[in-house]
Amino acid sequence: MEQKVDLSVGTPACAEPRLLPERTRDLVSWARAVQRDATSPFEAARTIARRLGAHQRDGCAEVGFWAPELLERDLTTEQVFLELLTPLDRVDLRADHQQVRFRRLDVPLMQEGEFLWGAVTGMEPGQRDRMGTLYQVRYADRDGRWHVIRDYLAYSLPFGSFAPAEFYDMDRLERERRDRSYFSDLDADSDPDGVARVKAPTNILQVHVGTGSAEGTLAGLTHIYTAIAERIRRGEGLTPTEEVYVGYDAVQLMPIAPTIEYESGPPLWQRLPNHPAADTAQVYLRRPDMTNWGYDVLLFATSAINPVVLGSRRPDELVDFVAALHTFPENPIKVILDVVYGHIDNQGLDLLNERFSGGSGMYGQNVNFGDPVVRALLLEMQRRKHNYGVDGVRVDGAQDFKVWDPQTGTMRHDDDYLRLMNDVVQEVAGQRYRPWMIFEDGRPWPRDDWELASTYREVIEQIPDVFQWGPLTFAHNTPFLFTFWISKWWRIREMAEFGSRWISGCANHDTLRRGTQVETNARVNSYLGSSLPEIFRNGYDNPASTLLHYGFLPGVPMDFINGSTRSPWGFVRNTDDRYGVKVVSEEAGFLDWIVDDGLFARPDSFRRLKGLGFAELNQLRRFLRVLECAVRATDDDLGGVVSILDAVKPPLAVRPFSAYELKGIARAWMDDVHELCNVSRYSEGLTAEQVRFNLAVREFRRARPWLMKDLQARDHFDYLHPADGSVVFHGLRHGPDGDEAILFLANMTGASCTIVPKGLPIPDREAIDWELALATPGLEVVGADQPIELHDSQGAVFVRRNRNVLSSTGRL
Secondary structure, three states, X not given: OOOOEOOOOOOOOOOOOEEOHHHHHHHHHHHHHHHHHOOOHHHHHHHHXXXXXXXXXOOEEEEEEEOHHHHHOOOOHHHEEEEEEEEOOOEOOOOOEEEEEEEEEEEEOEEEOOEEEEXXXXXXXXXXXXXXXXXXXXXXXXXXXXXXXXXOOOOEOOOOOOOOEEOEOHHHHHHOOOOHHHHHXXXXXXXXXXXXXXXXXOOEEEEOHHHOOOOOOHHHHHHHHHHHHHHHHOXXXXXXXXXXXXXXXXXXXXXXXXXXXXXXXXXXXXXXOOOOOOOEEEEEEEOOOOOEOOOOEOOOOOOOOOHHHOOOOOOHHHHHHHHHHHOOOOOOOEEEEEEOOOOEOHHHHHOOOHHHXXXXXXXXXXXXOOOHHHHHHHHHHHHHHXXXXXXXXXXXXXXXOEEEEXXXXXXXXXXXXXXXXXXXXXXXXXXXXXXXXXXXXXXXXXXXXXXXXXOOOOOOOOOOOOEEEOOOOOXXXXXXXXXXXXXXXXXXXXXXXXXXXXXXXXXXXXXXXXXXXXXXXXXXXXXXXOOXXXXXXXXXXXXXXXXXXXXXXXXXXXXXXXXXXXXXXXXXXXXXXXXXXXXHHOOOHHHHHHOOHHHHHOOOOOHHHHHOOOOOHHHHHHHHHHHHHHHHHHOOOHHHHHHHHHHOOOOOOXXXXXXXXXXXXXXXXXXXXXXXXXXXXXXXXXXXXXXXXXXXXXXXXXXXXXXXXXXOOOOEEEEOOOOOOEEEEEEEEEOOOOOEEEEEEEEEEEOOEEEOHHHOOOOOOOOOXXXXXXXXXXXXXXXXXXXXXXXXXXXXXXXXXXOOOOOOOOOO
16 A cells, blocks of 8 residues: 655644753753763763664653764854754655655754754654654854764664654654564573573574565565465465465564665755755655665664665564564564674765774775774664564674774774674563574685684684574585585584584575676586576575475574575665676676576566667677676776777677766666566466475474584484495484484485485484485385485485374374
């Protein structure tokens, strides 16, 4: 249903905004006392950060800003104002573009050190169906030029990061959430200080919001889970399209913080020229529609939600999604958010105080974790975002969190900050709790020997109860190549021995993207299919791999929705101008590994590029390969690239070129690939047998939480020696109470082979009463004492139960 957000002319809910001097002086006195009495600048900053931003309190808005630039420029508050903008025209937040008049008012603020404070009456809080007052600080420098300071801790950014923030009614949002009872019975243990700590889930589904539903929004995902829940409550069966979303204890959303915007414009918030002190402002608004995989962050207002993933542009959508999963029938589903605090895209320099930057780095700017206020603001951003009711936090690139060590004169890993992240307490529906924490940390990556030197245990050995991404989950894994499984045996053996606090699985946003960068003449596992796209899909949605991670190995298995739906996945970012062509040139392998003639021929595939003249797949492939070479040869000099593209013989399908046209092709590529990766397009291609096998394996795991633990002395895990053309993993695990044992075998890669499960070389194996629990699609199994012909990617799991223990499900 389309939602209109409206503030009618002449009927504001509150009187004209004004500063409350006494209330403001109380705020200033409080901030002064905090800084005076704190044991350290960081302790003071953490306390003050809780009251920064804009909050409803006792009938007014309390507003606080960190503004060290005023002290740095030796400016007084005479020319410093809180600028308030209230719409005078109807605002449709779904409109692609519109022009809106705003009533504009400057309210003075009071300064205490680096902070500005104000208690303001008359600010209208935003609601689900009504837009609130927009606000930002503006000040004049000594030359009379006006500057703005935006809210680092905003809750709502309906027009993007480079626009004023929206004052929002977060108390109402908290009161009306539908999952309040979930928090009164939270699935949690207690930390030593008595605060609840959410337990680890049994498994995870990773989803990119922009491609995880037809709408590409949080509301779209909510609709999917709400519809599935209703069918379950009615006792109806699910379709394969629905089954890929269920059987999980947790859903992990790829980052939903505000990301970079269009480098070359147009701006989403464009104020039309008028006098800076005028009492109205004309603003041209564009709907935020950037595409991004989520990791190109500004580090500005990560407390807010990227407006692109909010169909209504209302923060309520995140609470609605969380509540839909928390109230899911039979098994509530936990929600995990992926956060990015280890780097700042260069665009962020236009929004952040310079103290945020720790200097240039691999992904733009490093973060200055050593600054006490920056450190406190980041932790407060984290706290506010996860107060939407999330259960877990995945921290991206924790190996990049570094701080200057003056004693050694080097940068060292800031593990103290990781501990602080782990200690953040959420307060939702009257419950105080700490989320379950996951750290992606591959240190010493990117050192040359990182693949050998990384232990993937640096964080979990320091902090109790946290998890890390394991070695098969970290970026560079290619299970569609011959010898992958045997060459990674040493890592897989580590997973068996001490992988209980690792996230496992081969398919995620990093591995699928890296897979498309493999040279096409690599030794691909030809048993997986007859074409590169088929081999790629079967490598990442692989029955033997699923059986290994879910049916045998410890840890927490994670699936990626694009992998399990066999949907394309690639690098998604349509905001580049200067480096857009270079980025696209690095994606040439996407067409070889992902796109076949049938997919390209679909009318809804590559619509923009076809409109530019790329009528056939081979034409586009050739263009990208030539572009790749031209960018390398010219070191990304667009003039030189254009000359090469125009001169190549035979001529390319689209020519002549200019730098402007090349940028247009790059933008079309990113928009087309974003559409291509939407999982809703591939429901008809799902195979019911494979989908239901995957679901059965997930349910098998969820029924046996003890499988998360490491293998014990009496357990067994090995591969058949000699390999003889196939890599056959096999193992035996025992339940903690001796009630059940599990026998696993799978041909991970290679030629078919015949195995008698009871004849596997497993020491001390009992050879009685093995029942088939799971078999990969197409595998014929008579019994554990009979030969089984295992083709590539086939396997089985058998169980043996103590005769004195009755199974609730009967014979499997």
